[in-house]
Amino acid sequence: DVKVTQSSRYLVKRTGEKVFLECVQDMDHENMFWYRQDPGLGLRLIYFSYDVKMKEKGDIPEGYSVSREKKERFSLILESASTNQTSMYLCASSLPGGSTEAFFGQGTRLTVV
Amino acid sequence: AQTVTQSQPEMSVQEAETVTLSCTYDTSENNYYLFWYKQPPSRQMILVIRQEAYKQQNATENRFSVNFQKAAKSFSLKISDSQLGDTAMYFCAFMKHRTSYGKLTFGQGTILTVHP
Numbered sequence: 299d300v301k302v303t304q305s306s307r308y309l310v311k312r313t314g315e316k317v318f319l320e321c322v323q324d325m326d327h328e329n330m331f332w333y334r335q336d337p338g339l340g341l342r343l344i345y346f347s348y349d350v351k352m353k354e355k356g357d358i359p360e361g362y363s364v365s366r367e368k369k370e371r372f373s374l375i376l377e378s379a380s381t382n383q384t385s386m387y388l389c390a391s392s393l394p395g396g397s398t399e400a401f402f403g404q405g406t407r408l409t410v411v
Numbered sequence: 412a413q414t415v416t417q418s419q420p421e422m423s424v425q426e427a428e429t430v431t432l433s434c435t436y437d438t439s440e441n442n443y444y445l446f447w448y449k450q451p452p453s454r455q456m457i458l459v460i461r462q463e464a465y466k467q468q469n470a471t472e473n474r475f476s477v478n479f480q481k482a483a484k485s486f487s488l489k490i491s492d493s494q495l496g497d498t499a500m501y502f503c504a505f506m507k508h509r510t511s512y513g514k515l516t517f518g519q520g521t522i523l524t525v526h527p
Contacts, residue, residue, distance in 0.1 A: 329513045338420070340502060340517040348512045356514070388456065392513040400515060402456035 301325070304389050304403035311410050317376040319406050321389030327401075328394045330372035334358065335386040335405070344387075347372055348394070379410045413438045413505050417518035424493045425526050431478075432488045432521050434503030440464075442508035445479065445486045446515070451499040459501070462486065464508070493525045 305320035323330065329348050333341040333356075343356030345364040353364050361383060365373045372391075376383055389403040415436045424430035436445070447459040462470045462479050469477050474494075478487045490497055503518040 331514070333517075338519055340415075340417075340519045341515070342517070343514055346512060346514060354512075386454075390456075394513070398513055399458045399461070400513060405454045
């Protein structure tokens with residue numbers, strides 16, 4: 299079975315903390331993504347990576363950064379967490395090329411207090 | 412930029428009945444892909460069905476089928492013989508054909524409840 303694993307299902311952090319969300323995939327996929335899911339807004343792309351050490355901004359990168367040191371691991375970093383970053387975060391991976399299926403992790407529900 | 416709109420925040424259907432979820436999109440691209448993803452209460456997002464824009468034939472996967480109207484930029488999902496396990500949030504998504512690196516643009520989602 300293909301698998302994308304996110305390190306935490308639920309996370310509570312304080313305002314101003316540095317937060318790391320980790321994602322690991324076991325499918326040798328080149329592409330990896332971080333999306334944010336909010337009610338009424340669907341999923342929005344924060345950052346993506348198409349190769350090791352390569353990263354590009356998505357639609358809402360402000361307040362976030364990412365790291366991809368190994369092919370299987372893609373980390374999302376909140377440099378200084380704020381309450382408006384309380385959300386569900388979904389990691390996904392896919393092979394290169396069009397129409398390829400994206401495989402998702404189970405999401406991390408982050409609450410910033 | 413592409414936009415995807417799902418105008419039905421919530422839908423409900425009786426078990427064994429048929430339901431149709433709506434999706435419209437806006438793009439200047441000619442070649443692209445459209446998807447329906449399902450997110451059940453477990454939160455595990457899975458692919459339901461995909462459509463390639465250059466194929467006129469509507470995609471079908473068992474009880475799931477789409478009505479793809481390219482000129483109208485409409486991509487609806489029909490679920491036949493609804494089952495309790497179909498209860499989930501459904502997302503319509505768009506992907507450009509080239510140089511997209513697999514990036515998806517999602518709609519707002521539709522919560523579908525199947526009643527026994």
